[in-house]
Amino acid sequence: MEQVIGNLNGIDFTLGESILELSYLISALLFVFGLKLLSHPETARRGNFYAGSGMVLAMFTTLLLHRDASGNGIALTNVWIILSALTIGSVIGWVVARRVKMTAMPQLVSFFNATGGAASALVALLEFPNADMGNYESVLVTILGLIIGSIAFSGSMIAYGKLDGKVKDITSGMMTYVNLFLLVTVVALSVYIMISGQTPEQLNWAIYLLLGISLFYGVMFVMPIGGADMPVVISLLNSFTGIAAAMAGFIYSNQAMILGGILVGAAGTILTLLMCKAMNRSLMNVIIGAFGANGAAAANTEGGVMKEISLSDASILLSYSKSVVIVPGYGLAVAQAQHVCHELEELLSGKGVNVRFAIHPVAGRMPGHMNVLLAEADVPYNQLVEMDNINPDMPNTDVVMVIGANDVVNPAAINDPASPIAGMPIINAYQAKNIIVMKRGRGKGYAGIENELFFGEKTRLLFGNAKDSLQNLVNEIKSL
Amino acid sequence: MEQILAYFFTYKEAIFIIALSIFVGIEVISHVPSVLHTPLMSGANAISGVIIIGGIILVGHADTSTLSLELILGFFAVIFATLNVVGGFVVTDRMLEMFKKKKK
CATH class of the missing domain: 3.40.50.1220 (TPP-binding domain)
Structure with missing residues (x-):
């Protein structure tokens, strides 16, 4: 695996690196193919299996073959740590996914979406100290991964709570302004981090503040959404998680992550728009104006009687x-x-x-x-x-x-x-x-x-x- | 203009991937029947668990000599991502299994 088999733009590359990239290509193709099969009732189950296999392949080739910039592989101690995390996650994920009642499906999908968002936000947060501050794109993808991942996490958790009946809608006219203010703060803080010219250590406070505000925004953004609008929001949050993963993919220049993430982002966006169309409302309208808050116009039911049937x-x-x-x-x-x-x-x-x-x-x-x-x-x-x-x-x-x-x-x-x-x-x-x-x-x-x-x-x-x-x-x- | 072109050239691979994968994503699911909306969403959700590769790389090259924040949070990132992947695919399979058995 260490054998140097060629040279690209003056840099030697090894057998292991080539196999790793090839496995990413296969994974990416499996994702696309899996998603394609998922959109037909007869082939859907196979599609899900293909996409899952792509994921397993990418996980294990990364674990075995990934080298950092100085050519060091993943040390044995780290392998054990990763394997134990994988085991914990798999066992919990498997048990929860198998045990939960089918009727609790909407909650569960939201919950798993939240965990994906959390993982993206954490990865971006931890990679920030390694960001090349002189390179705007490198900083931008890290910040975006953090923001979008956090919103997807806290938003999905609130959606989970609502679907489970644990969280009630909170609507207030103030919220639109608060949310607008939060968004402006997020943008301002991001711009500041990018152009301040300080080192990541000096900007530590800013990145944690950004994390906090993004998490809070996710909560505030889903809180006022009425039940009838939930399908739109759930598919929107789904596409957020995809985009956050793609951003993290840019941090590592990892094509499988970029492609998988953007694929999910695009698919989620389409589904979101489909839901909006089914309600004849624009996405803006769903996010800003909570249903029924505009003092529902009284339908002409005066004098009408509801007739019961035995x-x-x-x-x-x-x-x-x-x-x-x-x-x-x-x-x-x-x-x-x-x-x-x-x-x-x-x-x-x-x-x-x-x-x-x-x-x-x-x-x-x-x-x-x-x-x-x-x-x-x-x-x-x-x-x-x-x-x-x-x-x-x-x-x-x-x-x-x-x-x-x-x-x-x-x-x-x-x-x-x-x-x-x-x-x-x-x-x-x-x-x-x-x-x-x-x-x-x-x-x-x-x-x-x-x-x-x-x-x-x-x-x-x-x-x-x-x-x-x-x-x-x-x-x-x-x-x- | 020159600057835009130079920017494009610098990031040409990334721009190609973004453009093509958006197209593929839209093309692949635009005609999905509503019967499959939930499984498709849930399956796509599991794919967004690719962030697990990032988690593995992060923890894989973390310094294990001390119990750093990077190590602890990275550990959780891998757990969360695994939950997303395993939970997502298993739940999707369970849903599709229900659709399947009625085809008698």
């Missing part, structure tokens, strides 16, 4: 329909009603009813939340229909059953230009012949917007916890 009526209506579409929302996840929902769907299918699920892209709290939830309950994925494909069928649908969803079926998005959700594409539940809405109470949805669908002529409501209501419905239908 269990027996509901079960008869469902059993004798030709076509039923279920629109699941976050309420289904909260009530953990996915299994009984599947039971109902099978029961109705057994009676010859065509049952499908209509999935809105931002239903739930993370991109694809409803798909994962229903997959856990063994609902075949070909029964999950995307919004654009189900909407043309709506007028021919006998019954639409809305379970714990609100804004994604609110016709105000189409009818009321003053509504906060105006222009957001919705599932056209209002076009169906009958609508049954399962709701916990008479209150408004998460976004605080009245939903005129609930007051409609064709709408009947079934109040109560979604799981109980569904269970009662299943029992009722069985006894028909």
Whole structure:
């Protein structure tokens, strides 16, 4: 491995170095290929495996073959330290990932995202003393890695807390200004570090201050984001972690890190924009204006009455329909009603009813939340229909059953230009012949917007916890 | 103009990699069905764990004769990155496993 096999620009390179770089190339290709396969249902699992193999390859070749600037390999003591850290991380990661309930998936994804951000921030922090202060680019990538990694870490931790129900939204008009101030401070401090001309030791205070402010900004940035906007924020934080890793890649001129990081950054950005599009809002609007904070325009529901439906009526209506579409929302996840929902769907299918699920892209709290939830309950994925494909069928649908969803079926998005959700594409539940809405109470949805669908002529409501209501419905239908 | 060109030339490799990987990232996932949004995000999240290479390099060349801050924080950086990698890939696999078994 120490054998010198060639010379590039006047510098000898060894067999080991060549093999290491080649392994990075293979890893990078495995990442790209894995991500490609991940975007098709049939090949997704293989794609995940390829990407994982790329990672393992890069880790072990680095451990065995990496040389520092003066040509020293990784000493045996250090190898043991690294291996023990790898073991600790693997065991915890494996156990947590295997043990956690599928319904806690959004939290878990956020948590792992946070750890990636933390690692990037720590690496950048520790590499700062080695930065070449005369070289702006070298300092810039280190600082950016630190800032973006910290924001991704603290932001994801808050997102984790929110999804887990441990952290409540805090919205205040002041926050926009505080956040703006924090951002300006971050930029000013970064510029100062870059142009002050001092040594890293002299700038130690500044780098720790930058770390602190970035961490705080991450908290403040996610704090006011409403539940309905969570899918956007989660995918945005995901792309941050990627970019932070890429920045660290520049510190080491490591192509696998740069490519992997930017790949994730780009993919996360696309997903973020996709989520924004599904809500007809700009990213700026999501970050700055928290949902519902702008005093939700009162929909014209004056004089409207919510009409209840009895269990027996509901079960008869469902059993004798030709076509039923279920629109699941976050309420289904909260009530953990996915299994009984599947039971109902099978029961109705057994009676010859065509049952499908209509999935809105931002239903739930993370991109694809409803798909994962229903997959856990063994609902075949070909029964999950995307919004654009189900909407043309709506007028021919006998019954639409809305379970714990609100804004994604609110016709105000189409009818009321003053509504906060105006222009957001919705599932056209209002076009169906009958609508049954399962709701916990008479209150408004998460976004605080009245939903005129609930007051409609064709709408009947079934109040109560979604799981109980569904269970009662299943029992009722069985006894028909 | 000359300065911009000189800058480009100095960092040409980096600029090529950035430009091409952004393109690949966008191209690869732009037509993903919403069924796979969560696993894709979670898988991409695991890939962002490549920061582990940085952690290994950092701790690999750290001075082990004293218990320095670099060593301690670097140790944690490797643990965190491993959590991201292992947890991310395992969770993604678990999700995809659920999608798979219904294909009967």
